[in-house]
Amino acid sequence: MVQVTMTVNGRQASADVDPRTLLVQFLRENLRLTGTHVGCDTSQCGACVVHVNGEAIKSCTALAVSLDGATVTTIEGLAQHGKLHPMQQAFQDNHGLQCGFCTPGMIMASIDLVNREGFNVDEATIRHGLEGNICRCTGYHNIVKAVSQGAREMAAAAAPKAAE
Amino acid sequence: MSATGLGASVKRKEDIRFITGKGRYVDDLNRPGQAFAYFLRSPHAHATIEKIDTSEAMKSPGVAAVFTGDDIAADKVGGLICGWMIHSKDGSPMKAGAHPALAQGKVRYVGDHVAVVIADTLAQARDAAEKIDVQYTELPAVTDLATATKGTTIHDAAPDNTVYNWQLGDKAATDAAFASAAHVTKLDLVNNRLIPNAMEPRAAVGEYDSGTDTITLYTTSQNPHVARLVLSAFIGLAPENKLRVIAPDVGGGFGSKIFIYAEETICAWAAKKIDRPVKWTADRTESFLSDAHGRDHVTHAELATDANGKATAMRVHTIANLGAYLSTFASSVPTYLYAPLLSGQYAIPAIYCEVDGVYTTTAPVDAYRGAGRPEATFVVERLMEIAAREIGRDPAEFRRMNFVTSFPHQTPVIMAYDVGDYPAALDKALQLADYKGLPARKAASAAKGKLRGLGFSAYIEACGIAPSAAVGSLGAGVGLWESAEVRVNPIGTVEVLTGSHSHGQGHETTFAQLVSDRLGIPLDNVTIVHGDTDKVQMGMGTYGSRSGAVGMSAISKALDKIEAKAKKVAGHVLEAAEGDIEFKDGKFTVRGTDKSIDFGSVALQAYIAHKFNGQELEPGLKEGAFWDPTNFTFPSGVHVCELEIDPATGVVTIDRWTAVDDFGKLINPMIVEGQVHGGIAQGVGQALLEGARYTDDGQLVTASYMDYCMPRADDLPSYTVETVETPCPSNPLGIKGCGEAGAIASPPAVINAITDALGHEDIAMPATPQAVWRAAQKSKNLPKMAAE
Numbered sequence: 001m002v003q004v005t006m007t008v009n010g011r012q013a014s015a016d017v018d019p020r021t022l023l024v025q026f027l028r029e030n031l032r033l034t035g036t037h038v039g040c041d042t043s044q045c046g047a048c049v050v051h052v053n054g055e056a057i058k059s060c061t062a063l064a065v066s067l068d069g070a071t072v073t074t075i076e077g078l079a080q081h082g083k084l085h086p087m088q089q090a091f092q093d094n095h096g097l098q099c100g101f102c103t104p105g106m107i108m109a110s111i112d113l114v115n116r117e118g119f120n121v122d123e124a125t126i127r128h129g130l131e132g133n134i135c136r137c138t139g140y141h142n143i144v145k146a147v148s149q150g151a152r153e154m155a156a157a158a159a160p161k162a163a164e
Numbered sequence: 165m166s167a168t169g170l171g172a173s174v175k176r177k178e179d180i181r182f183i184t185g186k187g188r189y190v191d192d193l194n195r196p197g198q199a200f201a202y203f204l205r206s207p208h209a210h211a212t213i214e215k216i217d218t219s220e221a222m223k224s225p226g227v228a229a230v231f232t233g234d235d236i237a238a239d240k241v242g243g244l245i246c247g248w249m250i251h252s253k254d255g256s257p258m259k260a261g262a263h264p265a266l267a268q269g270k271v272r273y274v275g276d277h278v279a280v281v282i283a284d285t286l287a288q289a290r291d292a293a294e295k296i297d298v299q300y301t302e303l304p305a306v307t308d309l310a311t312a313t314k315g316t317t318i319h320d321a322a323p324d325n326t327v328y329n330w331q332l333g334d335k336a337a338t339d340a341a342f343a344s345a346a347h348v349t350k351l352d353l354v355n356n357r358l359i360p361n362a363m364e365p366r367a368a369v370g371e372y373d374s375g376t377d378t379i380t381l382y383t384t385s386q387n388p389h390v391a392r393l394v395l396s397a398f399i400g401l402a403p404e405n406k407l408r409v410i411a412p413d414v415g416g417g418f419g420s421k422i423f424i425y426a427e428e429t430i431c432a433w434a435a436k437k438i439d440r441p442v443k444w445t446a447d448r449t450e451s452f453l454s455d456a457h458g459r460d461h462v463t464h465a466e467l468a469t470d471a472n473g474k475a476t477a478m479r480v481h482t483i484a485n486l487g488a489y490l491s492t493f494a495s496s497v498p499t500y501l502y503a504p505l506l507s508g509q510y511a512i513p514a515i516y517c518e519v520d521g522v523y524t525t526t527a528p529v530d531a532y533r534g535a536g537r538p539e540a541t542f543v544v545e546r547l548m549e550i551a552a553r554e555i556g557r558d559p560a561e562f563r564r565m566n567f568v569t570s571f572p573h574q575t576p577v578i579m580a581y582d583v584g585d586y587p588a589a590l591d592k593a594l595q596l597a598d599y600k601g602l603p604a605r606k607a608a609s610a611a612k613g614k615l616r617g618l619g620f621s622a623y624i625e626a627c628g629i630a631p632s633a634a635v636g637s638l639g640a641g642v643g644l645w646e647s648a649e650v651r652v653n654p655i656g657t658v659e660v661l662t663g664s665h666s667h668g669q670g671h672e673t674t675f676a677q678l679v680s681d682r683l684g685i686p687l688d689n690v691t692i693v694h695g696d697t698d699k700v701q702m703g704m705g706t707y708g709s710r711s712g713a714v715g716m717s718a719i720s721k722a723l724d725k726i727e728a729k730a731k732k733v734a735g736h737v738l739e740a741a742e743g744d745i746e747f748k749d750g751k752f753t754v755r756g757t758d759k760s761i762d763f764g765s766v767a768l769q770a771y772i773a774h775k776f777n778g779q780e781l782e783p784g785l786k787e788g789a790f791w792d793p794t795n796f797t798f799p800s801g802v803h804v805c806e807l808e809i810d811p812a813t814g815v816v817t818i819d820r821w822t823a824v825d826d827f828g829k830l831i832n833p834m835i836v837e838g839q840v841h842g843g844i845a846q847g848v849g850q851a852l853l854e855g856a857r858y859t860d861d862g863q864l865v866t867a868s869y870m871d872y873c874m875p876r877a878d879d880l881p882s883y884t885v886e887t888v889e890t891p892c893p894s895n896p897l898g899i900k901g902c903g904e905a906g907a908i909a910s911p912p913a914v915i916n917a918i919t920d921a922l923g924h925e926d927i928a929m930p931a932t933p934q935a936v937w938r939a940a941q942k943s944k945n946l947p948k949m950a951a952e
Contacts, residue, residue, distance in 0.1 A: 018287075020287075028192075032194075033185070034185070034188075034189075034191075034192035035184070035185020035186065035187070036185070037189070037363075037364070037415075038191070038365075039363045039364070039365070039448065040448040040868070040869050041447045041448045041449060041868065042448070042868050042869050042870050044868075044869035044870065044874075045363065045448075045869060047363060074185065075183075075184065075185035076184065076185040076186075078184070079184055084183065084184070088183040088184065091179070091183050092175055092176065092179040092180070092183055093175065095175075095176065095834050095835065095837075095838045097179060097182055097183065098416070098668035098669070098670070098838060098842065099362070099363065099364065099413075099414065099415045099416040099667050099668030100178070100179075100181075100182030100183075100187045100413065100415065100668070101187075101189065101362075101363040101364040101415030101416060102363045102415075103182050103183060104182075104183075104185050107183060123882070124878075126877070127876075127877040127878035127880075128877075128878050130876070130877040130878075131876050131877065131878055133877075134363065134869070134874050134876065135363065135877075136361055136362060136363050136416050136418070136842070136846070136874070137363075137416055137668045137838075137842045138838060138841055138842050138845075139841035139842045139843070139844055139845030139846075139875075139880060139883070139906070140841075140845065140875075140876075140877040140880055141841040141880075141882050141883055142838055142841065143877065144877065144882065
């Protein structure tokens with residue numbers, strides 16, 4: 001067993017883990033943060049996307065021990081002081097989810113997409129950018145709308161800060 | 165219409181927990197002291213099991229138990245059942261082989277369950293399973309559907325691998341119509357095998373309480389009460405009152421989570437056996453191997469038309485793959501959920517259909533979104549398109565001239581269509597799709613070296629499943645009513661217990677809209693309870709687009725009783741005759757006066773019972789109802805797919821998608837549109853991307869997302885989705901159902917568009933870039949780029 005320590009959603013979390021433990025297992029089984037899901041075994045579906053040091057990764061592709069000292073944000077850590085992240089709100093506003101299983105990964109990937117591509121992402125960029133996230137329920141139409149709104153709202157939220 | 169009432173696009177109540185990571189799916193549950201199950205699966209498609217030695221596995225670290233087919237036989241655990249009896253055309257009952265939860269003497273598909281190892285951790289269970297020594301004698305696999313009846317016998321009960329030869333319709337009348345036809349259109353097609361792939365893999369946690377001798381099964385089910393009924397009455401795990409089945413948040417189903425599978429059964433049984441919670445979660449490859457697959461037909465179909473272009477008869481022969489065992493509703497899907505839809509939206513005087521249901525050494529095949537109806541629609545809409553082309557008619561106008569236009573309409577294949585306006589949907593679709601502008605767009609595509617095509621699909625489905633006596637007469641083992649209980653709390657908040665189950669459909673919102681609307685109370689004062697057999701007494705679950713038409717009708721009926729009872733209470737409080745009480749907008753008023761009392765106050769009065777004689781009028785405000793439909797419902801619509809083919813690469817790009825559907829009354833248009841979007845995506849997946857492939861020796865080579873192509877965001881367009889409305893007359897809310905329509909409508913729309921672009925009919929699903937490229941080489945429509 002190996003001790004691993006990370007900052008997860010702003011809190012320090014430590015555990016002794018089997019060296020083969022994946023980040024997603026560490027989050028789900030050691031920390032009981034079950035919002036991050038496992039939908040496949042081949043890093044295709046994206047249900048397990050979280051942010052590590054500010055960037056999206058599929059948490060089924062990383063060993064927990066390789067991320068000792070990392071800062072991790074999961075879906076549970078997005079809302080601040082009871083206020084939803086603009087991308088979370090956009091998914092509800094646009095009916096961008098049905099069964100909800102792919103949704104945490106989809107939201108985490110979408111925020112990263114906007115961070116990388118900018119607030120003015122167009123439909124084609126959104127569709128291409130979500131290639132690594134599979135949804136079986138929505139047909140993506142409303143997810144694309146949600147990401148578009150989420151990007152605009154993220155811009156609005158960032159604007160006052162930029163002005164400061 | 166209020167902001168939250170019927171017909172309003174209310175944002176979903178359930179979303180908050182899903183977007184914040186607080187959904188609770190089965191794999192998120194952990195019970196104290198739980199052990200983990202790992203299933204050792206057959207690596208062979210077909211083999212006899214000579215010997216299983218589990219002794220080394222038993223000694224492996226952390227192992228609590230190893231069980232095989234012998235153990236469940238010793239405990240008299242019953243086999244998995246198929247709940248729909250089909251009779252062959254000679255009158256004989258279907259030939260069903262036994263379906264043990266763990267294999268007994270023989271394995272019949274890759275992924276069949278040979279043994280289960282239960283250990284302290286999943287890794288230990290997996291490691292121990294490698295130490296089980298199984299000696300197999302391989303038998304020939306049977307994977308080719310067209311020749312399955314000549315293959316090695318899979319079940320002794322069905323020596324030629326034929327489960328049934330079933331028929332529907334009048335053969336003599338149909339043959340006579342063909343004999344006098346002016347034109348006959350013939351079509352051979354394959355409806356490709358699909359793997360459902362709900363994003364949440366199946367999972368189960370079994371738990372036993374020795375103090376009460378009760379088993380609790382947490383499971384990914386679309387119908388927990390049906391699961392309890394089967395596990396209790398047929399498999400014999402425990403009496404119903406000692407068996408609780410809970411389906412919490414479920415991450416999509418699409419049919420695949422209707423069925424009662426081996427893994428869930430074993431978790432519930434083993435939990436009692438070892439007196440310890442047992443948890444199992446499928447990995448994705450296990451889902452591919454062992455979830456019931458869908459579709460998989462080989463069909464020859466013919467359409468007869470007269471000199472005026474009127475359809476006069478249809479003749480269909482289908483071989484349907486049922487897989488290695490009959491899954492829970494497998495027998496009904498290619499029979500009563502298929503052939504009765506062959507009339508489509510058209511007045512066709514004579515139809516005859518034969519279906520051979522056959523065993524193969526592949527995973528069981530059962531209902532997948534649409535279940536039989538997409539297969540029927542693919543037959544009908546490909547025939548109509550090709551017939552129009554062959555006799556030189558516009559495909560839209562050919563459909564129009566054959567539409568059913570007067571209702572009720574009795575088809576020659578059981579169904580009595582109640583209401584519809586098919587020309588209205590077609591007109592709207594033609595306009596939205598700018599059909600008139602198609603030639604110009606085709607020319608523009610040709611100018612850049614592309615082939616453009618447009619395809620129609622005018623579908624009908626039968627859902628709102630279903631009148632109990634009617635399905636009983638067709639062989640169903642259950643009734644298909646739904647139940648509801650409305651519990652009004654003393655301060656006027658409401659809990660609704662429903663036998664429907666939501667796994668993405670949004671019932672917590674739509675059902676609450678109905679209650680809020682009827683009782684005049686805020687949406688937040690209504691909570692929908694589902695998915696727990698200890699809370700909801702009985703129910704039939706969610707599939708067949710039935711939750712609105714059947715489930716909500718049950719709620720509506722219970723609300724009628726609530727209103728009637730509340731009026732009695734209000735009459736006592738307001739000191740007026742019950743008949744003088746009016747109920748509107750959440751208020752009970754004495755007719756013609758300003759004396760009134762709000763709903764919450766009546767609820768309180770019902771419970772404190774001070775104002776009436778508790779012997780004459782029972783205290784409390786709680787009512788239940790069962791709704792048994794009087795007919796199927798018949799959603800219909802027209803979908804138009806317009807796409808562009810790059811003949812150099814075979815890549816198909818869907819340029820625009822127009823859907824005009826008639827779902828009757830809409831409860832929440834936002835949710836309805838979402839259902840249509842998702843259905844279209846699954847249908848486009850079938851048409852362009854998805855296909856389960858077994859090798860000749862029965863290995864599933866599409867058993868991961870590396871190999872089975874799921875639709876991604878950039879494979880799909882945005883959709884134009886609109887509706888027309890003819891309210892359904894057979895339920896109080898006028899609802900027809902919308903869950904499956906997109907998946908039913910879309911595959912023929914895509915293929916009709918591709919064949920329109922190509923100018924020939926020789927393309928099968930999935931029309932992958934490779935297949936389309938090959939087909940394009942034969943196209944006469946290829947732009948003459950090379951000559952330039």
